[in-house]
Amino acid sequence: MNxxxxxxxxxxxxxxxxxxxxMPFAAKVTRxxxxxxxxxxxxxxxxxxxxxxxxxxxxxxxxxxxQGKVRHREVWALHDVHLHIKRGETFGLIGRxxxxxxxxxxxxxxxxxxxxxxxxVRGKIxxxxxxxAGFHPELTGRENVYLNGAMLGFSRREMDEKFDRxxxxxxxxxxxxxxxxxxxxxxxxxxxxxVATDIQPDILLVDxxxxxxxxxxxxxxxxxxxEFRDGGATVLMVSHNMAVIQEMxxxxxxxxxxxxxxxxxxxxxxxxxxxxxx
Amino acid sequence: MNSTExxxxxxxxxxxxxxxxxxxxIIKYRNLLFQMVRRDVVTRYKRSILGIAWTMLxxxxxxxxxxxxxxxxxxxxxxxxxxxxxxLMPWTFFSQTTSASIVGLLWGGSLIHRIFMPRTVFAxxxxxxxxxxxxLSLVPLFFLILITGINLTWSVxxxxxxxxxxAMFSLGVGLFLSSVxxxxxxxxxxxxxxxxxxxxxxxxxxxxxxxxEQFNWIVKLNPMFYLINFFRAFVYDGxxxxxxxxxxxxxxxxxxxxxxxxxxSRRADEFAYRI
Numbered sequence: 001m002n003x004x005x006x007x008x009x010x011x012x013x014x015x016x017x018x019x020x021x022x023m024p025f026a027a028k029v030t031r032x033x034x035x036x037x038x039x040x041x042x043x044x045x046x047x048x049x050x051x052x053x054x055x056x057x058x059x060x061x062x063x064x065x066x067q068g069k070v071r072h073r074e075v076w077a078l079h080d081v082h083l084h085i086k087r088g089e090t091f092g093l094i095g096r097x098x099x100x101x102x103x104x105x106x107x108x109x110x111x112x113x114x115x116x117x118x119x120x121v122r123g124k125i126x127x128x129x130x131x132x133a134g135f136h137p138e139l140t141g142r143e144n145v146y147l148n149g150a151m152l153g154f155s156r157r158e159m160d161e162k163f164d165r166x167x168x169x170x171x172x173x174x175x176x177x178x179x180x181x182x183x184x185x186x187x188x189x190x191x192x193x194x195v196a197t198d199i200q201p202d203i204l205l206v207d208x209x210x211x212x213x214x215x216x217x218x219x220x221x222x223x224x225x226x227e228f229r230d231g232g233a234t235v236l237m238v239s240h241n242m243a244v245i246q247e248m249x250x251x252x253x254x255x256x257x258x259x260x261x262x263x264x265x266x267x268x269x270x271x272x273x274x275x276x277x278x
Numbered sequence: 279m280n281s282t283e284x285x286x287x288x289x290x291x292x293x294x295x296x297x298x299x300x301x302x303x304i305i306k307y308r309n310l311l312f313q314m315v316r317r318d319v320v321t322r323y324k325r326s327i328l329g330i331a332w333t334m335l336x337x338x339x340x341x342x343x344x345x346x347x348x349x350x351x352x353x354x355x356x357x358x359x360x361x362x363x364x365x366l367m368p369w370t371f372f373s374q375t376t377s378a379s380i381v382g383l384l385w386g387g388s389l390i391h392r393i394f395m396p397r398t399v400f401a402x403x404x405x406x407x408x409x410x411x412x413x414l415s416l417v418p419l420f421f422l423i424l425i426t427g428i429n430l431t432w433s434v435x436x437x438x439x440x441x442x443x444x445a446m447f448s449l450g451v452g453l454f455l456s457s458v459x460x461x462x463x464x465x466x467x468x469x470x471x472x473x474x475x476x477x478x479x480x481x482x483x484x485x486x487x488x489x490x491e492q493f494n495w496i497v498k499l500n501p502m503f504y505l506i507n508f509f510r511a512f513v514y515d516g517x518x519x520x521x522x523x524x525x526x527x528x529x530x531x532x533x534x535x536x537x538x539x540x541x542x543s544r545r546a547d548e549f550a551y552r553i
Contacts, residue, residue: 048551058462077551102549110288110394111550119290127393134389138321147317150310151395159309179324202285 029041038234039085044117046078056247077103079258090235092249099255101238123202137181164196170194206237296543303396314403320423333411336417356426361520364514365482368506372448373473378404378429378450380459380466391550401452405445429515440509453542501530
């Protein structure tokens with residue numbers, strides 16, 4: 001092979017391509033033909049074993065155990081859920097409390113693992129759940145931004161790069177070096193929202209809470225959400241507010257007692273859910 | 279090619295060995311480790327005037343009080359101050375890091391059922407914070423060694439081995455305890471009582487030779503007995519430990535860490551619905 005210098009520079013690419021068959025997903029997911037599903041649930045079940053009676057202390061547990069009275073039962077928080085959520089889709093989850101909506105979000109967020117079946121998530125996830133949960137009151141806003149970013153899995157260098165944008169969006173330049181304990185709850189939430197949503201995620205998880213800060217900031221955060229949606233992010237939202245679901249979602253799934261009752265167009269599913277409530 | 283590189287795929291069925299995955303994740307999240315150690319060190323001193331100096335003064339004061347009291351009781355000599363401090367340091371490290379592991383995981387409970395992070399991060403960062411404090415308290419220790427005129431040998435440069443074994447042992451215990459404490463609310467309180475008893479069962483304020491013969495076997499069951507003596511070999515006795523001592527303390531440290539890490543990682547997936 002005649003090898004001018006330019007050819008040598010291509011060498012790494014050639015080896016990378018040769019390795020592709022060993023990585024099935026890297027091979028499947030290419031820029032032109034990405035997998036159409038962002039999230040796949042294949043016959044997913046989540047089961048936990050809990051004691052029949054609620055035993056909180058070890059002392060109680062030890063006594064019961066000695067008496068041979070510890071009995072466990074199996075609770076299926078989700079059962080046989082089969083669901084595919086497409087890339088770019090805004091998907092709503094409805095159902096009563098304890099129906100398994102949050103469990104479903106936890107599976108996607110990798111916080112829980114399914115007992116049976118398989119969950120596949122393709123893309124970077126941004127969890128929009130209770131902003132500022134990891135903030136420390138004694139640390140400054142700046143220090144907390146770095147801490148919170150680390151919790152979301154960002155490196156120090158990535159946070160250096162994001163920092164200015166985050167503070168700009170949260171509109172907190174004047175207070176960024178004051179301890180968080182001096183912030184109002186609205187300011188804290190703004191900072192948390194800004195850290196969590198700084199980059200365009202592939203998948204956005206929204207659990208109920210979207211009323212962050214004052215009215216102006218609410219508009220700003222709603223605008224950012226729409227921006228993500230229009231930018232091609234897959235949005236998964238849990239809400240009891242049917243008007244919001246109806247307006248925002250392309251498709252809706254209705255869960256009841258851990259089972260997927262129906263999935264389809266918002267108006268259809270919301271109607272079916274309402275009928276069942278009467 | 280950039281867009282394919284930035285698209286991570288998570289497949290729940292591709293599950294390796296839990297303990298190894300946890301290890302891989304904690305390495306990936308090393309910035310979080312650093313940030314959490316930083317948080318704990320910074321917040322501890324932010325509102326105190328003495329700041330970092332406090333970590334050095336605190337063990338020194340405790341040692342002075344103990345030394346004064348016990349020199350009256352046992353008629354102990356000057357060296358006794360170094361003896362106490364060199365026992366107090368590993369003990370404080372152990373009791374603080376294991377307690378902090380429990381508190382850390384309970385605090386982190388509200389986070390780990392919302393966003394993914396390696397769950398060992400709380401115990402590992404507790405060890406990190408403990409190490410910072412330990413290194414700071416080496417200053418008063420060497421200050422005491424100098425003024426009491428204890429003769430040390432080149433073995434003092436091997437002290438990091440003792441610190442490593444101590445950290446491994448404490449991490450294992452911290453991981454085990456925190457995963458149990460997240461299940462049972464009373465474990466944290468019970469542990470504080472156990473710690474008090476454990477303190478007196480360890481050769482911290484008394485010397486080995488004061489232990490009555492019939493209680494010797496109890497002392498020998500205590501892992502902290504070996505770890506404290508191992509540390510003292512370098513900073514108090516001024517000797518090189520025997521191969522046997524390396525094997526015993528290294529063995530205790532490795533078994534504790536392996537057991538704690540595996541026990542913890544196998545339960546970690548349950549935490550999200552336990553809390």
